[in-house]
Amino acid sequence: MINPLRGMKDLIFDDSKKYQYIIQTASNIAKNYGYEYIETPILEETALFKRSVGESSDIIGKEMYQFRDKGDNDVCMRPEGTAGVVRAFISNKLDRQDANYRFYYHGSMFRYERPQKGRLRSFHQFGCESFKEASVYEDFMLISMIKDIFDALNIDFALKINSLGCKECMPLYRTKLVSFLENIKDDLCEDCNRRIATNPIRVLDCKNEKCQALLQTSPKLIDNLCDSCNNDFNKLRQLLNEANIPYEVDTNLVRGLDYYNKTAFEFISNNIGSQSAIAGGGRYDRLVEFLDGKPTPAVGFALGIERIMDLVAVPELNREGLYLGGMNEESINLLLQIARRQLKSQKVTIQYKPKSLKAHLRSADKAGAKAIGIIGDDELLSGTIWLKDLETKEEKTIKIEDF
Numbered sequence: 001m002i003n004p005l006r007g008m009k010d011l012i013f014d015d016s017k018k019y020q021y022i023i024q025t026a027s028n029i030a031k032n033y034g035y036e037y038i039e040t041p042i043l044e045e046t047a048l049f050k051r052s053v054g055e056s057s058d059i060i061g062k063e064m065y066q067f068r069d070k071g072d073n074d075v076c077m078r079p080e081g082t083a084g085v086v087r088a089f090i091s092n093k094l095d096r097q098d099a100n101y102r103f104y105y106h107g108s109m110f111r112y113e114r115p116q117k118g119r120l121r122s123f124h125q126f127g128c129e130s131f132k133e134a135s136v137y138e139d140f141m142l143i144s145m146i147k148d149i150f151d152a153l154n155i156d157f158a159l160k161i162n163s164l165g166c167k168e169c170m171p172l173y174r175t176k177l178v179s180f181l182e183n184i185k186d187d188l189c190e191d192c193n194r195r196i197a198t199n200p201i202r203v204l205d206c207k208n209e210k211c212q213a214l215l216q217t218s219p220k221l222i223d224n225l226c227d228s229c230n231n232d233f234n235k236l237r238q239l240l241n242e243a244n245i246p247y248e249v250d251t252n253l254v255r256g257l258d259y260y261n262k263t264a265f266e267f268i269s270n271n272i273g274s275q276s277a278i279a280g281g282g283r284y285d286r287l288v289e290f291l292d293g294k295p296t297p298a299v300g301f302a303l304g305i306e307r308i309m310d311l312v313a314v315p316e317l318n319r320e321g322l323y324l325g326g327m328n329e330e331s332i333n334l335l336l337q338i339a340r341r342q343l344k345s346q347k348v349t350i351q352y353k354p355k356s357l358k359a360h361l362r363s364a365d366k367a368g369a370k371a372i373g374i375i376g377d378d379e380l381l382s383g384t385i386w387l388k389d390l391e392t393k394e395e396k397t398i399k400i401e402d403f
Contacts, residue, residue: 007113009119014314019124021314022305023106026126026149032102033145034126038103040084042110042211046074052083052287054199063111077110081127082300085097089131090293101131106305117272120306127281127302131288132319134297136232139263139283142241142301146267146279147245149303155311157267157278159245160254162222162284163233164264165202169226176219184214204252212252220251229262236263263299271311277343278311279303319391321347323364327376328354334375338385338403364390373403 011019027037046066065077078084085103094101106126115121128145130138143159150157165173166183179249181188181196182389183204188196188203188211195202204215240247253264264282272278281301288296322342324335332352339348349367351360356375364372375384385403388395 005121007115009120009122017314018063018309019305022308022312023126027104027106028302029145029148029152030128033102033128033141034123035045035102035104035130038085038105039086039107040078040081040088040105042078042108043075044078044084045088046076048083048087048291049076049079051290052086053080054087059111063113065110065112068095078185080109081105081107081125081254081302082129082287085127085129085300086287086291086293086298088294089129090288090291092270093287094131095296096294100133102128104128125302126305127300129298129300130295131298133299134285137237137239139232139236139265139299140243142281142299143240143245143265144243146301146303150267150279153308153312155269155308156271157269159240159247159265159267160250160253161236161240161247161265162250162264163223163225163229164254164261165225165229165335166261167286169224169229170201170221170261173219173221173224176224177201177203180218187214193325194346201254205254215252222251224250225384232262239396261286265301269308269311272307277304317368319368319370321367321369321371323348323349323351323360323367323369323372325351325363325372325374326354326362327360327374331375331380334380334400335373338400 002153006221009015009324049064059079066081069075069077082336085105089095089101089103104127104357107124108122110122112121113119131140147157147159153347164170165266178196178200181192181200185193185196189206189208191206192203192206192211201221203211204218206212206215222233237247237249250266253266254260260282262283262285264280266280267278268276269278270276279301281299283297283299285297286295286296324339326332326335335350339350342348349351349364349369357376360372360374370386370390372390376386379385379397383400384397385400386395386397387403
């Protein structure tokens with residue numbers, strides 16, 4: 001027997017219903033906010049992620065599904081969604097258009113990491129990306145959208161925010177941080193020491209408890225923001241307060257990818273164990289330029305579907321559609337003709353194997369059908385079909401041509 005690869009999982013039955021419910025809920029809310037659907041390839045050039053996610057990221061250093069294809073191209077399975085959407089934005093020359101663009105996406109992502117609850121090697125994300133809007137109001141609207149999604153899914157959350165500064169204030173802060181880290185490097189973990197040289201800001205994101213304790217007294221970026229970044233961050237806090245959206249300022253929140261600047265945010269849940277982040281994002285005003293597009297302000301987020309599946313209860317669905325069954329072989333062809341006509345207007349479940357009426361009723365109930373239609377010996381002779389509404393329990397027999 002061939003089983004799924006380690007860290008990869010089939011979505012069937014209740015899981016597939018939850019997945020569809022989450023995606024449909026999030027998509028409907030994103031469309032209400034003016035976002036349009038975009039689909040990007042699962043397979044991309046490896047260079048796309050090295051240049052966007054960053055060489056210092058664990059995703060690039062340890063987790064990529066990377067290989068050379070038959071044309072000797074260096075390719076990989078997408079580990080996250082933002083870079084592909086940005087590549088599509090540039091490839092379609094939207095960076096040269098005088099208009100704002102807002103996209104939402106969902107689909108599979110791939111990272112070769114240690115599988116655990118809520119974290120798989122093949123997983124799904126829902127995300128939104130907004131281009132050409134530099135205002136902090138757009139940052140607030142994205143946070144508001146995520147809140148609306150989680151409220152609709154009845155998920156409790158806590159929101160953390162931070163500012164990562166810009167190209168004006170980040171270099172000065174970086175110098176201060178590196179000086180601090182150099183003094184404690186002997187006590188930091190191996191990953192932190194590697195990051196001091198490649199991307200010292202990522203040290204703040206270390207999950208090692210000993211490192212976190214040492215970083216308590218590190219210089220904070222929020223205390224070193226330029227006037228523009230400071231004003232934007234204060235405005236964001238004001239907007240969240242006015243909207244009654246509770247939040248916490250987390251000075252060590254840096255996000256896991258290298259392309260963020262200014263606003264960074266993360267939604268967490270205390271109901272899913274140690275992997276508490278359920279959504280996150282922020283502003284990445286320089287990423288389009290990094291990938292050879294015209295300088296374009298942008299902000300986005302992604303939420304992890306597997307992270308929230310255990311927190312979601314799919315509402316009881318109303319019965320729908322028609323179940324068709326026969327009590328003899330001769331009725332099947334007639335039922336197929338009826339099914340093909342009815343499929344134009346409603347869901348139809350047809351049972352090809354003759355069964356007793358009691359067995360058909362059980363099958364119709366399991367299928368969640370609203371109505372059942374049965375042709376037995378008497379109906380076959382009279383050219384009729386017996387119908388029962390499974391909600392109202394009303395029964396009737398009608399001519400097939402009238403159905």
